[in-house]
Amino acid sequence: MVIICPHCQKEHSIDESRLPPNVTKVRCKYCKEQFDIISPKPSAAAAQPPPPAQKSTEPRKIAVTLSKGGVGKTTTAVNLAAGLALAGFKVLLVDTDTQGQASFMLGVKPKAGLTEFVNNELSLDEIMTQARDRLWLLAGGRSLAGLKRVIDRKDFGGEMTLKEKLSTIDNKFDYVVVDTSPGWDPLIVNVLFYVREVLTPVSLEVMTLQGLVEFLKSMSSIQKYNKDVALKYILPTFHDQRVKKSNGILTKLEELYGNHVCTPIRYNVRLSEAPAYGQTIYEFAPGSPGAQDYRELIRKVANNPKLFT
Numbered sequence: 001m002v003i004i005c006p007h008c009q010k011e012h013s014i015d016e017s018r019l020p021p022n023v024t025k026v027r028c029k030y031c032k033e034q035f036d037i038i039s040p041k042p043s044a045a046a047a048q049p050p051p052p053a054q055k056s057t058e059p060r061k062i063a064v065t066l067s068k069g070g071v072g073k074t075t076t077a078v079n080l081a082a083g084l085a086l087a088g089f090k091v092l093l094v095d096t097d098t099q100g101q102a103s104f105m106l107g108v109k110p111k112a113g114l115t116e117f118v119n120n121e122l123s124l125d126e127i128m129t130q131a132r133d134r135l136w137l138l139a140g141g142r143s144l145a146g147l148k149r150v151i152d153r154k155d156f157g158g159e160m161t162l163k164e165k166l167s168t169i170d171n172k173f174d175y176v177v178v179d180t181s182p183g184w185d186p187l188i189v190n191v192l193f194y195v196r197e198v199l200t201p202v203s204l205e206v207m208t209l210q211g212l213v214e215f216l217k218s219m220s221s222i223q224k225y226n227k228d229v230a231l232k233y234i235l236p237t238f239h240d241q242r243v244k245k246s247n248g249i250l251t252k253l254e255e256l257y258g259n260h261v262c263t264p265i266r267y268n269v270r271l272s273e274a275p276a277y278g279q280t281i282y283e284f285a286p287g288s289p290g291a292q293d294y295r296e297l298i299r300k301v302a303n304n305p306k307l308f309t
């Protein structure tokens, strides 16, 4: 029989004849969630016939986004993607920022990326850069300005451009992590029509709390048309315990957004040094507070408290 993990939606084929009679629970080999095999309420997905063997299920699709710059979006997208890959997942990192910082942070120099992919200009092998074990990159950069014009020029359906293209390849991955540029433009709208989960890094400064409220207003205008996208994680960044204001904003965030708020990423100079070496924080300073905090984020996102322990 085929069972589907209720947490990560991955499928597992189980040979019932080899199952000991007293076993009622199994652990998902991908996200490590434990769940009942004989579920009294089978999910809608489980009730359907299994899809063809070559097609796996949809990945988790997470956008790291907030309209304000300098809040730790790219640092988070890169270290989230790299950390999930270290944890054993197959990850695609999509850089939708014209600055193309994700490539720089990973120390790779892709010749092509997202623009060429959407415009069908090159083969997939030429477009995807394998940055680490289990981690692939669809690079951003200046050429994305042209992509924005392509999206703008479409008479209708422009907001679905990214979704239509990425959906053709994303089932090869467990996670797709999307880094975004600051501001609000057609590409960010495209990202929010593609992903299901949104992670917003919030630098612990007053202005960005306002930025979060404004961003959530813009997001709710997308949610009218894409009911599948939701704010899942608020990640406080640049946390400095010695600064009273930093703690005050953290408390406010927790009051307003409760469970969505993740354990903060502390201010850590190692996080700002690592990119110059083209290294992730786990490579550059594995014992640093920055690496510890991002590992904690991976545990939360993968819903597995035992990862890296």
Ligand SMILES: Nc1ncnc2c1ncn2[C@@H]1O[C@H](COP(=O)(O)OP(=O)(O)O)[C@@H](O)[C@H]1O
Binding pocket: 068, 069, 070, 071, 072, 073, 074, 075, 076, 101, 237, 238, 239, 265, 266, 267, 268, 269, 270, 271, 272, 273, 275
């Ligand atoms: N927790 C942190 N502690 C110290 N420096 C950080 C931290 N997070 C990010 N940085 C640094 O702050 C700057 C802005 O971060 P970045 O991830 O590029 O933000 P964004 O993508 O939102 O513009 C970068 O130089 C980065 O190295």
Ligand SMILES: [Mg+2]
Binding pocket: 073, 074, 075, 097, 101, 180, 181
């Ligand atoms: Mg950035």
